[in-house]
Amino acid sequence: MDTKPEFKPGNYLYAAKASALETVGLPNPRDWNPTDDDWKLPADWKGVVREGIAQRLERFRTFKLFMDICVRCGACADKCHFFIGSGDPKNMPVLRAELIRSIYRGEFKTAGKILGRLAGGRKLTEEVIKEWFYYFFQCTECRRCSVFCPYGIDTAEITIIAREIINLLGCNIDWIASPVANCFMTGNHLGLKPHTFKENAEYLLDDIEEYVGVKIEPSFNRKGAEILFVTPSGDIFAEPGIFTFMGYLMLFEHIGLDYTWSTYASEGGNFGFFTSHEMMKRLNAKMYAEAERLGVKWILGGECGHMWRVVHQYMNTLNGPPDFLDQPVNPITGTRFDNAASTKMVHISEFTADLIKNNKLKLDPSQNDHYTVTFHDSCNTSRGMGLLEEPRYIINNVCNNFVDMAPQTIRENTFCCGSGSGLNAGEYLEMRLRGGLPRANAVKRVAEDKGVNMLSCVCAIDRAVFPALMDYWVPGTDVCGVTELVANALVMEGQGEREYNLRGEENPSYVPPPESEGEAEGEAGEEGEE
Amino acid sequence: MKLKTLLAKHKSAIVKQWINSIVETYPSETAKFLKSKKDQFSNPVGHTIMAETNNLFEQVMEGIDREKVTPFLDRLIRVRAIQDFTPSQALSFVFSLKYVIRRVVGSEIDTEALDQELVDLEASIDYMALVAFDVFMGCREQLYDLKVKEIHSNAYSLLRRAKILVEQPGEEPENA
Numbered sequence: 001m002d003t004k005p006e007f008k009p010g011n012y013l014y015a016a017k018a019s020a021l022e023t024v025g026l027p028n029p030r031d032w033n034p035t036d037d038d039w040k041l042p043a044d045w046k047g048v049v050r051e052g053i054a055q056r057l058e059r060f061r062t063f064k065l066f067m068d069i070c071v072r073c074g075a076c077a078d079k080c081h082f083f084i085g086s087g088d089p090k091n092m093p094v095l096r097a098e099l100i101r102s103i104y105r106g107e108f109k110t111a112g113k114i115l116g117r118l119a120g121g122r123k124l125t126e127e128v129i130k131e132w133f134y135y136f137f138q139c140t141e142c143r144r145c146s147v148f149c150p151y152g153i154d155t156a157e158i159t160i161i162a163r164e165i166i167n168l169l170g171c172n173i174d175w176i177a178s179p180v181a182n183c184f185m186t187g188n189h190l191g192l193k194p195h196t197f198k199e200n201a202e203y204l205l206d207d208i209e210e211y212v213g214v215k216i217e218p219s220f221n222r223k224g225a226e227i228l229f230v231t232p233s234g235d236i237f238a239e240p241g242i243f244t245f246m247g248y249l250m251l252f253e254h255i256g257l258d259y260t261w262s263t264y265a266s267e268g269g270n271f272g273f274f275t276s277h278e279m280m281k282r283l284n285a286k287m288y289a290e291a292e293r294l295g296v297k298w299i300l301g302g303e304c305g306h307m308w309r310v311v312h313q314y315m316n317t318l319n320g321p322p323d324f325l326d327q328p329v330n331p332i333t334g335t336r337f338d339n340a341a342s343t344k345m346v347h348i349s350e351f352t353a354d355l356i357k358n359n360k361l362k363l364d365p366s367q368n369d370h371y372t373v374t375f376h377d378s379c380n381t382s383r384g385m386g387l388l389e390e391p392r393y394i395i396n397n398v399c400n401n402f403v404d405m406a407p408q409t410i411r412e413n414t415f416c417c418g419s420g421s422g423l424n425a426g427e428y429l430e431m432r433l434r435g436g437l438p439r440a441n442a443v444k445r446v447a448e449d450k451g452v453n454m455l456s457c458v459c460a461i462d463r464a465v466f467p468a469l470m471d472y473w474v475p476g477t478d479v480c481g482v483t484e485l486v487a488n489a490l491v492m493e494g495q496g497e498r499e500y501n502l503r504g505e506e507n508p509s510y511v512p513p514p515e516s517e518g519e520a521e522g523e524a525g526e527e528g529e530e
Numbered sequence: 531m532k533l534k535t536l537l538a539k540h541k542s543a544i545v546k547q548w549i550n551s552i553v554e555t556y557p558s559e560t561a562k563f564l565k566s567k568k569d570q571f572s573n574p575v576g577h578t579i580m581a582e583t584n585n586l587f588e589q590v591m592e593g594i595d596r597e598k599v600t601p602f603l604d605r606l607i608r609v610r611a612i613q614d615f616t617p618s619q620a621l622s623f624v625f626s627l628k629y630v631i632r633r634v635v636g637s638e639i640d641t642e643a644l645d646q647e648l649v650d651l652e653a654s655i656d657y658m659a660l661v662a663f664d665v666f667m668g669c670r671e672q673l674y675d676l677k678v679k680e681i682h683s684n685a686y687s688l689l690r691r692a693k694i695l696v697e698q699p700g701e702e703p704e705n706a
């Protein structure tokens with residue numbers, strides 16, 4: 001506990017800008033930098049922290065329990081990807097929790113107050129706050145450690161509370177605070193205005209027309225649509241997420257779904273979750289407010305990680321129950337999603353798997369034959385909501401070559417991408433390469449042994465961060481969303497030749513249709529003998 | 531020639547001590563973990579250290595060939611290049627092999643009068659160190675490239691629509 005963190009480029013995240021905090025009314029907005037000696041904490045910062053801890057011990061039974069019951073057995077110690085990849089012992093979950101537990105003992109427990117370090121307690125100093133900032137932003141709230149703790153202690157929840165407390169002092173990072181402010185003001189992380197959002201979608205629709213030969217005209221903000229579709233905004237402007245976005249558009253066109261996009265609830269992601277419970281509630285509310293305004297029956301959600309953790313674990317307590325919505329029923333298959341009875345929101349993988357199971361999709365999996373695919377379980381969808389089978393079922397139906405990674409690295413044991421919970425900032429790449437090492441290492445095994453060349457996932461942050469992680473650790477491995485693979489395999493009504501894939505590249509799995517024999521011969525003649 | 535026989539005989543002791551010297555560049559709790567857990571997925575860093583020291587020692591015995599030694603160095607240095615090390619700390623492991631060899635077989639080198647062979651062997655390790663510098667720099671340069679690439683990818687559509695995306699250095703902006 002005695003070594004101080006040294007803030008060096010690459011190992012810390014930039015501080016939240018004052019303007020972002022002001023926009024959403026967070027405390028102590030100011031310009032500062034983690035490398036400064038003076039962090040410009042509020043005058044009574046110790047009181048704020050003590051009060052903040054006391055309130056949360058009252059409010060969250062888990063937090064109180066987790067502060068008290070750890071027996072330091074060490075079962076969690078080597079399970080954190082940040083410890084495994086960085087080699088920094090303070091990234092052992094038990095020691096991460098100890099950063100705040102020692103203050104709890106030193107400030108709140110009689111023995112700790114009197115005996116201090118002898119009872120494992122310590123006093124609150126500015127150094128402690130700096131250490132919290134350093135190490136609670138080296139936890140992606142992935143919950144892997146909790147799987148191995150005999151008491152079920154979830155260090156992710158401790159990190160969530162710790163971040164909430166340092167937020168009371170204005171110590172947040174900009175990569176979280178600015179998206180929160182943008183999302184609150186305009187509906188998505190980048191602050192894209194409705195017309196920009198729509199124009200971006202149109203751009204991608206043009207691409208679909210060019211590569212697939214199908215013209216799609218989705219609706220935006222259409223009142224009375226049956227379903228509202230919400231997905232992370234990253235999918236509308238970030239590569240390779242845009243190909244997944246094109247996949248959604250093709251899938252819904254293929255089945256003739258009565259749905260609409262919202263340019264206001266244009267973000268599935270919820271960086272409020274990485275700020276405070278209140279901020280998570282404020283941002284989550286807009287999806288449901290928009291569903292109510294548009295008068296849809298239920299919400300279909302795209303491939304996102306933490307959006308689903310928020311919906312699955314918190315939504316009903318925060319903003320529920322959304323009585324104005326119906327229990328979701330798939331209009332194409334008639335399947336009633338009982339698992340979505342309380343949230344009224346269905347995951348795109350559940351929805352797609354149901355379509356496939358009921359034979360509602362015309363699929364040609366050979367279009368993905370140039371890929372050998374593996375699947376990364378996002379921490380949030382696997383450990384946070386138990387979505388394990390559906391993505392694999394889909395992939396196995398739309399691809400001919402699927403390989404899972406080693407069992408100790410997938411499903412509920414999955415290794416985090418190393419960039420979740422708002423840590424996916426550019427300045428943090430070096431730290432993220434440490435955190436992502438165990439995941440990449442497992443990909444490398446299947447890449448070398450089984451020829452895997454495509455890492456698929458159902459999370460927009462994964463899609464944003466895996467390309468760099470793969471380039472560094474497993475060069476030659478591409479990254480895609482599961483719905484992109486679905487779209488590749490979809491046989492669209494009135495489609496063109498499909499010589500190009502959604503990425504605009506020549507489709508290596510394209511085989512000219514046999515019925516156009518005359519043409520094919522002509523082409524073969526041009527290409528010369530093969 | 532005789533030195534190589536000696537080294538081959540003591541290979542496991544040398545590699546073991548070399549591994550220890552690398553593992554000890556980490557804090558003690560971490561060092562314990564790196565040495566104890568054998569599973570390649572639960573302990574990828576420890577596993578890499580074990581595997582690559584063995585491979586590198588073989589290379590030293592054979593005589594260093596840049597092409598052949600690079601992939602082994604790369605796997606080890608790629609990890610240390612992004613961990614919390616200065617460049618000298620990250621690469622010190624190459625030189626520690628010299629000390630380990632002297633520690634394990636030093637007295638036999640003296641009694642057998644193999645000094646000249648040792649000088650040659652150490653020159654070979656020095657050459658491996660030079661290759662290691664290149665590998666390390668390659669990793670760090672890649673890190674900076676990846677940062678730029680990631681920023682582009684994260685705003686791909688916006689840049690493309692604004693017609694300011696240059697995909698390859700030297701290429702014209704798309705649709706320009």
Ligand code: SF4
Nearest residue numbers: 080139140142143145
């Ligand atoms: S929640 Fe994940 S990142 Fe945080 S301490 Fe546990 S394993 Fe590590």
Ligand code: SF4
Nearest residue numbers: 070072073074076149
């Ligand atoms: S596994 Fe649980 S009880 Fe054991 S040290 Fe970790 S948090 Fe404490």
